[in-house]
Amino acid sequence: MTDILFPPFLTIALTGTPGTGKTEVSKKLESEGYRILHVTEFIKKNNIPSERDEERDCDVIDMDALEEAVFDYQQQIRKEYNQRCFSEELTRQDFHKSPAHLPVLIIESHLAHYLCDLSVVLRTHPYTLKDRLNERGYSDKKVMENVLAESIDVVLCDCFDYCRRVYEIETTNLTIDETADCLKELIHALYDDEFDIYNSLMEKMNVTAENIAAQSQSGCFPISDVLGAFEDDGAVVYEDGDDDVGDYIEEQNPILMKYVPGQNDWSELTE
């Protein structure tokens, strides 16, 4: 790690058609200490408004209210992490030693890709998915709707509309533990990749803790000035609204990578 003030904090959507394993896989990661936001529980806890769609047998959530509440939550988590990073003097090498040290929040839900710009989609063969949803006691209509959605890539297409990076894990022949292992491998690699992008950005602009401290007593650096210089160079800048280090520079087109167990080299992510 260079002497930058705080590392980038990454939020990753774990999404997919109902029944593809998001809940089980994220619970496995949570039990190991990864930070997970389960959107269904979050909606209940925060009384996010919704309307019942009786015909489709589901709740329709007020997405603006959800987005706002998740944004506040992310800010709080990021702040807590930064304090910890500062007091425990964590460095890049420490991030991968313990899930609690990794500056990553995973948002788990079939709505998660509307809330993040980086998503991992769990996929399951429609026949397998049909069996799982039948076992849950869903109506034939609801099973059919979800199986069709999985067959024609509804969630994946949505991800392309909303996210700058999209990854798929094909889980049909994997156990929950194996899927969790794939996901862990991917998020650690994604974090390193994001860190390298961020680090090169900071180095290019000569942003150091010393410079930042000189500019602001509060430790908050006006990163939009830095990003503006990159925009002048023709880069596409995605801002998340707040004036801090959570903003990104990336290519304009979303990238899709599929996980093939044992065959992916995530070190090539940036290429």
Ligand SMILES: Nc1ncnc2c1ncn2[C@@H]1O[C@H](COP(=O)(O)OP(=O)(O)OP(=O)(O)O)[C@@H](O)[C@H]1O
């Ligand atoms: N890879 C897997 N292998 C075997 N069974 C699985 C696998 N993934 C999920 N399951 C089973 O499928 C069912 C649905 O999984 P889960 O509840 O995690 O899906 P979900 O994507 O979170 O669905 P929802 O969006 O409705 O919450 C569970 O009974 C789970 O045990």
